[in-house]
Amino acid sequence: MAFVDTKVRTVQLEIIERVTGIMSYLIFAIIIMLIGFGFLLFIGFGMAEWFTALLESRIGGFFAAAGCYLVLGLLLFAARKSMLRSLSNVFVHLLTVRRDDDDADDDEEEEQKKKKEAKA
Numbered sequence: 001m002a003f004v005d006t007k008v009r010t011v012q013l014e015i016i017e018r019v020t021g022i023m024s025y026l027i028f029a030i031i032i033m034l035i036g037f038g039f040l041l042f043i044g045f046g047m048a049e050w051f052t053a054l055l056e057s058r059i060g061g062f063f064a065a066a067g068c069y070l071v072l073g074l075l076l077f078a079a080r081k082s083m084l085r086s087l088s089n090v091f092v093h094l095l096t097v098r099r100d101d102d103d104a105d106d107d108e109e110e111e112q113k114k115k116k117e118a119k120a
Helices: 002-055 058-078 080-096 100-119
Strands: none
16 A cells, blocks of 8 residues: 555656646746847837838838838748747657656666676
């Protein structure tokens, strides 16, 4: 019975580890998106002012900046499948990655098997 309890606790800890890994990745991604949004906002205002000086029209400058954002949005829309695929690959990796100490144990077991085969 102790073995089953230990195994259940191990599985629980692995689930907790994977969920915390995903949560930390999501929090990091949200922070990066907020910083990126602020960056794009101020770049947009600067670009609008630059276009305003270039076109000598405040409305024209802001519409030109909006046109640049439209082109950027269309490019992102065109590349959405590859971007979503890469993001899904990251999540699959986070869910299926094995811990390093498990990999080390497996490597040690393989080395021991090779030594036994070499002796035989």
